[in-house]
Each structure stands twice: as structure tokens, then as C-alpha cells.
Amino acid sequence: MAVTEDPRKPRNWSERIGVLQDRIYDALFHNYIWQSIFRSGYPNTPRNQMLVVATNVFLHLHPTRIHRTHVKITHTYCLGGLTFFMFLILTVTGVLLMFYYVPSVDEAYQDIAALETNVKFGLLIRNMHRWTAHAMVILVFLHMMRVFYTGAYKPPREFNWVVGVILLVLTLVLSFTGYLLPWDQLALWAVTVGHGIGGSAPYFGDETQLIVFGGYEVGPATLIRFYTLHVIALPLIAAVFMAVHFWRIRRDGGMARPL
Amino acid sequence: MAVETRAAPQPAPKARPRPKREREEEVLVWPDLVFVEFIAAVLFTITFLILSTFINAPLLNRANPEQTPNPSKAPWYFLNLQELLLHMDKAWAGVLLPTIALVFFMAIPYIDRSREGQGVWFGSKYAVRLTIIAAIYATVVSAGLVAFDSGDRTHAEYLTRWIPSCDANAEHQGLPCLEDEPGASHTGIITTNDVSTRMRMSMPFPDALGIDDGHLDWPEDLDNIPVPFNNICGNIGSFHLWCEMHINAPATIAQQVIPLSTIAFFTVAIIYVLFRVGWLRTKRDLFIVMFTAVMAAYLTLSMVGSFFRGEGQALIWPWEIKVDEG
Numbered sequence: 001m002a003v004t005e006d007p008r009k010p011r012n013w014s015e016r017i018g019v020l021q022d023r024i025y026d027a028l029f030h031n032y033i034w035q036s037i038f039r040s041g042y043p044n045t046p047r048n049q050m051l052v053v054a055t056n057v058f059l060h061l062h063p064t065r066i067h068r069t070h071v072k073i074t075h076t077y078c079l080g081g082l083t084f085f086m087f088l089i090l091t092v093t094g095v096l097l098m099f100y101y102v103p104s105v106d107e108a109y110q111d112i113a114a115l116e117t118n119v120k121f122g123l124l125i126r127n128m129h130r131w132t133a134h135a136m137v138i139l140v141f142l143h144m145m146r147v148f149y150t151g152a153y154k155p156p157r158e159f160n161w162v163v164g165v166i167l168l169v170l171t172l173v174l175s176f177t178g179y180l181l182p183w184d185q186l187a188l189w190a191v192t193v194g195h196g197i198g199g200s201a202p203y204f205g206d207e208t209q210l211i212v213f214g215g216y217e218v219g220p221a222t223l224i225r226f227y228t229l230h231v232i233a234l235p236l237i238a239a240v241f242m243a244v245h246f247w248r249i250r251r252d253g254g255m256a257r258p259l
Numbered sequence: 260m261a262v263e264t265r266a267a268p269q270p271a272p273k274a275r276p277r278p279k280r281e282r283e284e285e286v287l288v289w290p291d292l293v294f295v296e297f298i299a300a301v302l303f304t305i306t307f308l309i310l311s312t313f314i315n316a317p318l319l320n321r322a323n324p325e326q327t328p329n330p331s332k333a334p335w336y337f338l339n340l341q342e343l344l345l346h347m348d349k350a351w352a353g354v355l356l357p358t359i360a361l362v363f364f365m366a367i368p369y370i371d372r373s374r375e376g377q378g379v380w381f382g383s384k385y386a387v388r389l390t391i392i393a394a395i396y397a398t399v400v401s402a403g404l405v406a407f408d409s410g411d412r413t414h415a416e417y418l419t420r421w422i423p424s425c426d427a428n429a430e431h432q433g434l435p436c437l438e439d440e441p442g443a444s445h446t447g448i449i450t451t452n453d454v455s456t457r458m459r460m461s462m463p464f465p466d467a468l469g470i471d472d473g474h475l476d477w478p479e480d481l482d483n484i485p486v487p488f489n490n491i492c493g494n495i496g497s498f499h500l501w502c503e504m505h506i507n508a509p510a511t512i513a514q515q516v517i518p519l520s521t522i523a524f525f526t527v528a529i530i531y532v533l534f535r536v537g538w539l540r541t542k543r544d545l546f547i548v549m550f551t552a553v554m555a556a557y558l559t560l561s562m563v564g565s566f567f568r569g570e571g572q573a574l575i576w577p578w579e580i581k582v583d584e585g
Contacts, residue, residue: 043289043290046287049287049288049289049290050287050288050289052289053288053289053293059288059289059293062288062292062293063288064287064288064289065282065285065286065287065288066285066286066287066288066291066292067284067285067286068284068285068286069284069378070292071286071291071292071295073295078295078296078299081296081299082299082300082303085299085300085303086303089304089307105322109321109322112318113318116315116318123315124308124311124312126316127310127311127312127314127315127316128307128308128311129316130311130316131307131310131311131314131316132307135303135307137336141554145554148367148550149380149381149386149390149547150377150378150379150380150382151375151376151377151378151379151382151543152377152378153367153368154368154371154372154373154374154376154377155368155372155374157368158368158369161365161367161368162365162368165361165364165365169361172336172337175334175336176334176337179334182318183321183322184317184318184319184320184321184322185319185320185321185322185323185326185328186317186318186319187322188322188323188324189327189328189331189332190331190332190333190334192331193331193332193333193337193341194333194337196344196349196353197333197337197340197341197344197349197352197353197354198353198354200344200349200350200352200353200354201350201353201354202350202354202355205350217324218324219324255378256377256378257377257378258377258378258379258382259374259375259377259378
């Protein structure tokens with residue numbers, strides 16, 4: 001049979017548009033620059049779907065495949081992931097808050113008050129930071145309970161449970177150090193209660209107050225100390241422990257499964 | 260050409276569903292898991308955007324060290340410690356008990372080393388039952404103890420009202436008695452602190468060990484007992500470890516022995532009962548009870564601190580709370 005027409009040649013308008021779409025798609029995604037960023041193709045085949053997870057730094061926290069039961073929401077309720085997501089929101093909103101905040105006794109309160117009234121979306125950002133901080137504390141407790149009641153701390157995951165307990169403490173301390181920063185009555189006196197609790201440590205009470213709170217009462221030294229801890233020291237420490245925590249999930253064989 | 264030979268159909272081996280291979284039970288992370296995570300993240304982002312649009316974070320007056328708000332409260336997740344401070348020695352409430360709880364948490368997997376029951380919710384036979392019982396028990400006990408140790412509104416003092424009033428003129432009281440506030444009617448023990456502050460008693464005692472009036476009196480003769488070898492003053496920087504250490508026996512009993520043994524008693528009691536009933540059989544069961552109890556008590560004490568503590572940390576109903584911001 002003689003070839004009478006080129007099969008690639010569009011025969012009608014709908015095919016013409018199809019060809020155009022392919023050309024645009026190729027121009028956008030099959031070019032040198034795009035493929036230097038994303039090594040794998042569009043994740044529409046199993047091979048590419050696994051590659052996209054394995055070759056992406058953010059997604060490679062996951063394995064490429066996962067047991068069917070672990071995708072069920074009721075297995076984990078996403079609690080650990082959501083705790084981490086709260087940490088991310090807090091980082092973003094926290095950085096935005098830092099633009100407007102000076103950690104000095106004279107300026108801190110004025111800065112927060114001005115942020116709420118003079119800065120576009122300032123109040124929203126502060127509210128987000130506050131409520132997600134509370135949510136993170138709640139979620140970290142719920143995550144701990146999920147891990148406990150599903151027996152996911154059992155061997156070989158003992159150490160990751162310990163890392164998790166440390167992260168619980170870090171979350172509480174992060175939240176507590178942030179509590180002081182608005183320098184209002186609520187902040188000052190809540191931290192004063194904590195200051196008293198710290199001072200009640202047997203033998204090391206005075207030292208705890210001096211080292212952690214910077215003095216025998218909550219004052220300017222406490223503010224700058226808590227600020228530094230809250231915005232840089234503790235988030236970095238928490239990030240290191242989170243890295244270990246996530247890494248160990250994979251190393252210890254993924255999420256816990258019935259034997 | 261191959262000759263197709265068709266054997267007579269063999270009796271099929273007994274049909275048994277082939278166990279699925281590991282790979283067949285797996286799904287791809289993209290899209291199955293990534294999608295769920297993405298939806299969860301979007302839902303939470305939207306929820307918190309809406310929440311933050313309508314509910315504002317509190318901002319009170321500028322901090323003023325001269326004006327103490329009444330009551331002044333810690334953040335909610337530390338209110339349980341603040342609540343404990345009202346009932347026992349501050350070192351135990353604020354530092355030692357939380358430390359013990361955290362060390363207990365970390366120790367769980369090193370003691371309960373069995374691999375059974377992992378990866379499923381409540382993986383042992385009586386796990387659900389134990390969790391519910393422990394949660395209710397810890398809630399009731401911790402709330403009850405708070406009420407019992409908190410004075411006039413709870414009428415707990417009626418239980419100890421049989422202890423007589425002290426004779427103001429007697430030099431030594433003899434049998435235990437309670438000192439009343441001037442002008443107040445006689446009450447029983449209102450808080451455990453009364454054991455070291457209001458309670459008086461004495462017994463005849465030979466003149467020795469610094470006792471020179473023939474009577475050993477509670478609390479005044481017992482509140483400054485030197486610890487053996489407390490004359491060894493090893494100074495490590497500013498830490499006075501053993502040097503000049505004296506024990507205030509009545510305060511120690513009221514603020515440490517009674518509260519801690521009460522906690523120990525209620526813990527051991529529930530574990531013993533559940534063990535005798537036969538529901539608590541493994542270390543896993545034991546930890547389910549203890550972990551649940553710690554969590555429930557933590558939550559209960561936080562709630563008490565948040566909603567039931569008013570001016571001067573008095574125990575009141577939530578709708579009566581008025582905060583004097585100073």
C-alpha cells in the first residue's frame with residue numbers, strides 16, 4: 001500500500017492544537033535548563049514517580065515505595081509530619097516577625113504593638129505564629145501518643161523514641177522562650193513563674209537562674225537571652241535532632257509494622 | 260511443529276490463597292503518600308489562616324515588674340508544674356518530677372524490649388481497656404487530690420476535724436492538735452502543709468540531743484536536725500553540697516514524704532489491682548497504664564491550672580475567674 005499521507009501531519013483542528021500543545025510542552029520541560037534542575041521526567045510512569053522521590057532533596061526523606069497500610073490516614077493521622085509542617089510555618093512567620101522586632105526592653109513591646117497596627121498583614125503573621133506554636137505543642141504530644149499506642153517505639157526504634165522525647169522538650173522550650181518576647185504583662189509574669197520553677201532546682205537553682213534566665217529576676221538580660229535561644233540556637237538544635245529523627249525512621253526500617 | 264498434548268486435568272491441589280508478596284502490598288510514595296501530605300499541609304494552612312484572621316493573639320499592657328497580675332500563670336503546658344508547686348516541695352514539683360517523667364519516657368523502649376504488638380493501634384489484648392481505665396483513674400485521682408489539698412471549698416477538712424484544737428496555754432501539747440487562726444472556728448487539716456505549720460504535738464523525751472525541756476515538740480524541736488557529717492564543708496565553687504545541711508523534718512514530711520508517697524501509693528494501687536484482675540500481664544501493659552496515667556494527669560493538672568485557679572491560686576469555678584492584671 002502506498003503511503004498517501006504523513007501520519008504525523010494533523011488532519012483537523014483538534015489534532016493541530018494537540019501538536020501545538022506538545023511543542024509548548026517540549027519547549028518548557030524538555031529543554032537544557034529545566035532538565036538541569038529536574039533530572040527525572042514528569043512523574044506519570046512508575047519509574048519517573050520513583051525517580052522524582054529519590055532525586056529530590058525534600059522528597060527523599062521518603063522511601064520510594066511504602067506499605068499499603070501506612071498510607072491510611074488512621075495509621076498515623078499525619079501527626080509527625082504536621083508537627084514538622086508547623087515548624088516550617090513557624091520558621092517562615094518567625095523570620096517575618098524578626099524584620100520588625102528589636103529584642104530590647106525599651107522597644108520590644110512597642111514593636112509588637114506597631115506590628116499589629118502599622119504593618120500590612122503584621123497582625124495576621126503574629127497570630128499565625130502564635131496559634132501554630134500552640135498547635136505544634138499539641139501535635140507533638142499527640143504524635144508521641146500515636147507512637148506509643150501503636151508500639152512504634154519498640155526495637156529497633158528505641159533510640160528514635162529517645163530523640164523524639166528530646167524533640168518534645170525542645171518544642172516546649174522553644175515555645176516558652178518565645179512566650180517572653182512580646183514583653184507584655186502576660187509574657188513577663190508567665191516567664192517569672194518559669195524563673196521560679198528553674199530556681200527551685202536542688203543545688204543548681206541559682207545557677208539555673210543565672211545561666212538560663214540571665215539573672216535573679218526576669219529582666220533585659222533574660223529578654224536578649226530568650227530571643228537568641230528562640231530565633232537561632234534552639235531552632236538549629238531542633239533541626240539537627242529532626243534530621244536525626246527523620247533519618248532514623250528510614251534507617252530503622254520505615255514505619256513500624258506488625259511482625 | 261510442536262505437538263500439543265493436553266494431559267487429562269489433574270485434581271487441582273487444595274486451593275489456598277497465595278500470600279501476597281511484599282512488593283505487591285506496596286504503593287508508590289508519589290503520588291499516594293505525597294498527595295496525602297500535601298492535602299494535610301494545605302488544610303492546616305487554610306485552617307490557621309482563617310483562625311488567625313478571626314482570633315487575635317493576646318497582647319496585654321507593657322510588662323511592668325512593679326505590678327504582679329493576680330493570678331499570674333505559666334504557659335498552659337507548664338501550668339501542671341505550677342499546680343504541683345501548690346501541693347509539694349518546689350524542687351520536686353518543678354524539677355525532679357518532670358525530670359523523672361522524661362527519663363521514664365526515654366527508658367520505656369529499653370525496658371519493654373518485646374517486638375510484639377508494634378505497628379497496630381493498641382496491639383495487646385487488653386490495651387484499650389487498660390488505656391481507658393488508666394486515663395479515667397489518673398484524671399479522677401489527680402483532680403481529687405487537688406480538691407482534697409485545696410482548702411475550704413472542698414470540705415475536705417471535715418475528714419480531719421476530729422483532731423482537737425490546741426490548748427493555747429499548754430506548754431507541751433501531748434497528743435496531736437491543730438492550731439487555729441486567731442478568731443477562726445476550728446477546722447481540720449485543710450492542706451497537707453498544715454501538718455508542718457498548724458499541727459502540734461509532743462512527747463516526753465530525756466534531756467539529750469539539744470532537748471532540754473523534757474519534751475520533744477513537733478514541729479519546733481524537729482525543724483533543724485543536723486545531717487550526719489554536715490561539718491565537712493567541701494566547697495565546689497558556689498555549690499554547698501553537704502555543708503551545714505539541716506533537715507526540717509515537719510516540712511519534709513508535709514511537702515515531700517506525704518505528696519510523693521501519695522503519688523506512689525495510687526500508682527502502685529492501680530497497677531496491683533489490674534495485675535490481680537489479670538488484665539495487666541506484660542511490661543507493655545504496665546507501660547500502657549503508666550504512660551496513660553502520666554499523660555492524663557499532665558492534662559488534668561493543666562486544665563485545673565488553666566480553668567480552676569483564680570486570685571491567689573484559690574480553687575474556683577471557671578466562670579468566676581477574674582484576672583487582676585495589676
